[in-house]
Amino acid sequence: MPWVGVDGVELHYTEQGQGPPIVFSHGLLWSGTMFDDEIAALSSRYRCIAYDHRGQGRSASSPTPYDMERLTDDAAALIEKLGAAPCHFVGLSMGGFVGMRLAARRPELLKTLTLIETAADGEPRLNVPKYQALSLVARFLGFKPVVGAVMRIMFGKSFLGDAARAPLRERKRAELVALDVPRVEAALHAVVARRPIASELARIRTPTLVLHGDEDRAIVMPRAEKMARAIAGARLVVLPRAGHTSSVETPEAVTRALGEFLEAHP
Numbered sequence: 498m499p500w501v502g503v504d505g506v507e508l509h510y511t512e513q514g515q516g517p518p519i520v521f522s523h524g525l526l527w528s529g530t531m532f533d534d535e536i537a538a539l540s541s542r543y544r545c546i547a548y549d550h551r552g553q554g555r556s557a558s559s560p561t562p563y564d565m566e567r568l569t570d571d572a573a574a575l576i577e578k579l580g581a582a583p584c585h586f587v588g589l590s591m592g593g594f595v596g597m598r599l600a601a602r603r604p605e606l607l608k609t610l611t612l613i614e615t616a617a618d619g620e621p622r623l624n625v626p627k628y629q630a631l632s633l634v635a636r637f638l639g640f641k642p643v644v645g646a647v648m649r650i651m652f653g654k655s656f657l658g659d660a661a662r663a664p665l666r667e668r669k670r671a672e673l674v675a676l677d678v679p680r681v682e683a684a685l686h687a688v689v690a691r692r693p694i695a696s697e698l699a700r701i702r703t704p705t706l707v708l709h710g711d712e713d714r715a716i717v718m719p720r721a722e723k724m725a726r727a728i729a730g731a732r733l734v735v736l737p738r739a740g741h742t743s744s745v746e747t748p749e750a751v752t753r754a755l756g757e758f759l760e761a762h763p
Contacts, residue, residue, distance in 0.1 A: 499511070499512065500556075501575055501578050501579065503551075503570075503571050503574045503575060503578070504567075504570070504571065504574070505560060506551045506556065506557050506558075506559055506560070506571070507556065507557045508548055508549060508550075508551060508556045508557075508571060508575055509529075509548065509549045509554060509555035509556045510529065510546055510547060510548035510549070510575065510579075511529060511536075511546070511547050511548075512544065512545070512546050512579075513536055513540040513544075513545045514536075514539070514540030514541060514542070514543055514544050514545050515543075515544055516542050516543045516544050517543055517544065517584075517585065517608070517759075517763070518543070518544040518545075518546060518579075518581040518584040518585065519539065519543045519544065519545050519546065519584060519585040519586075519587060519759070520546045520547075520548070520572070520575075520576060520581055520584045520585070520586050520587070521535070521536070521545065521546065521547040521548070521587045521588075521592070522548065522550075522572060522586065522587065522588040522589070522591075522592025522593075522595050522596060523547070523549065523550065523553070523554070523589060523591070523592050524589045524590035524591045524592060524614070524741075524742065525553075525590060525591045525684055525685065525688050526553075526647070526651070526673065526676065526681065526684070527553075527554070527672070527742070528549045528553060528554025528555065529547030529548055529549050529554060530547070530554070531589065531742065531744050531745055532545075532547050532587070532589075532744050534744070534745075534748035534749075534751075534752065535587075535744060535748060535751055535752050535755065538748075538752045538756070539752065539755070539756065539759075543585070543759070544581070546579060546581060546584075548572075548575055550568055550571070550591070550592075550684065551563060551567075551568065551571055552680045552683050552684055553680065553684055558679075558680055558683075559683060562683065562686070563683065563687055564687050564690065564691065565594050565595065565598065565687055565688075565691040565692070566598070567687075568591075568594075568595050568687065569595050569598040569599060569602070572586075572595050572599060573599060573603050573606060576606050577606070582605065582606045582607075583605065583606055583607055583608040584606065584607060584608060585607075585608050585609045585611070585759055585762075586599060586600075586606075586607050586609070586610050586611070587611040587613065587755065588610075588611070588612060588613065588615065589613040589614055589615065589742070589743075589744055590613070590614050590615050590715070590716065590741065591615075591684075591687075591688055592613075592615070593612040593613060593614070593615025593616075594615060594688070594691060594694070596610050596611075596612055596615075597610075597612065597615075597617060597694050597697070597698065597701070597724075598694060598697075600701045600703045600705070601694065601697040601698065601700045601701050602697075604701075604702060604703055607703045608703070608704075608762065609703060609704045609705070609706070609758065609759065609762045610701070610703045610704070610705045610706070611705070611706045611707075611708065611755055611758065612705065612706070612707045612708070612721075612724070613707075613708045613709070613743060613744065613751070614708070614709055614710055614713050614715070614716055614721070614740075614741050614742070614743060615716060615721070615724070616716045616720035616721055616723075616724050617693060617694050617695040617698055617723070617724040617727065618693045618695055618720060618723075618724075619691060619692065619693040620688065620689045620690075620691065624689075625689055628685060628689055629689075631643045631646060631647065632681070632682055632685055635678050635681065636678055636682065639674070639678065640673050640674050640675075640676050640678070640681075641674050644670055644673050644674055647673055648666070648669070648670060648673070649714070650714060650715050650741065651669075651715070651740065651741050651742050652666075652669075652740045652741065652742055652745075652746060653710055653711075653712030653713065653714075653738065653739055653740025653741070653746060654712055654740070655712060655738035655739075655740075655746070656738070656739075656740060656745075656746040657740075665745070669745065695723075695724070695727060698724065698727040698728050699727065699729070701728050701729065702729065704730065704758075704762050705725075705728045705730065705731040705732070706731070706732050706734065706754065706755070706758040707721060707724065707725040707728075707731055707732065707733045707734065708734050708736055708743065708751060708754055708755075709721040709733065709734075709735060709736065709743075710735075710736045710738075710739030710740050710741065710743045710746065710747070711735050711736065711737055711738070711739065712738065712739060712740045713739070713740050713741045714740065714741065715740075715741040716741065718735070721733065732758075734754045736750050736751065736754075737750075
């Protein structure tokens with residue numbers, strides 16, 4: 498398995514295919530594997546790189562506390578060290594927080610930007626105590642008692658109620674139960690305490706696609722719409738029957754929208 502050293506931390510990544518590079522940046526609690534279906538479909542035409550944020554997935558734990566700015570610096574260093582600039586950057590939720598910062602501050606690294614189930618504001622105040630409560634329970638009892646609540650945050654009602662997707666749901670549930678609580682608390686703090694980036698969106702000139710599930714309860718549609726309006730030329734595509742993790746819930750729709758967008762910006 499390949500790793501790249503960034504600021505004293507070994508970041509894990511996978512690479513598949515040849516062609517223009519796409520860098521996939523995952524959401525909170527998951528890893529680069531959440532893009533497996535999209536990579537399988539696109540790697541015949543693109544060099545697909547999926548990495549794990551520090552302290553998540555197979556990447557090493559961070560020796561110090563970190564924030565969204567540190568994760569953005571990690572992504573920039575990884576892109577440069579892998580010779581992937583300028584790349585098509587695809588970020589989901591937490592990965593989108595990183596992608597917006599890269600586009601506003603390091604535009605030379607990006608060819609296009611795709612933002613999936615993400616927003617440019619800070620964490621809504623009403624969400625903070627809910628996430629803190631989940632974290633507190635997990636700290637003392639592990640993730641098993643809270644996994645049902647987390648699944649309802651991460652996935653839409655269509656995915657959760659589809660009998661045919663039961664095996665996939667169980668795999669995702671098992672991934673959550675197996676999470677290391679201290680690592681999750683560090684990542685959750687980086688998300689909850691992030692500073693808004695809405696004031697920097699006007700600086701983004703990178704061609705931008707916004708994909709958002711119409712059943713997303715973690716980041717509701719109006720927040721994504723506001724973000725898309727603030728980025729010059731951004732295109733918003735609504736994904737039916739998808740929640741906060743559309744790359745897993747509706748991979749065909751994500752791949753189709755992403756493929757069409759990338760082909761329009763060769």
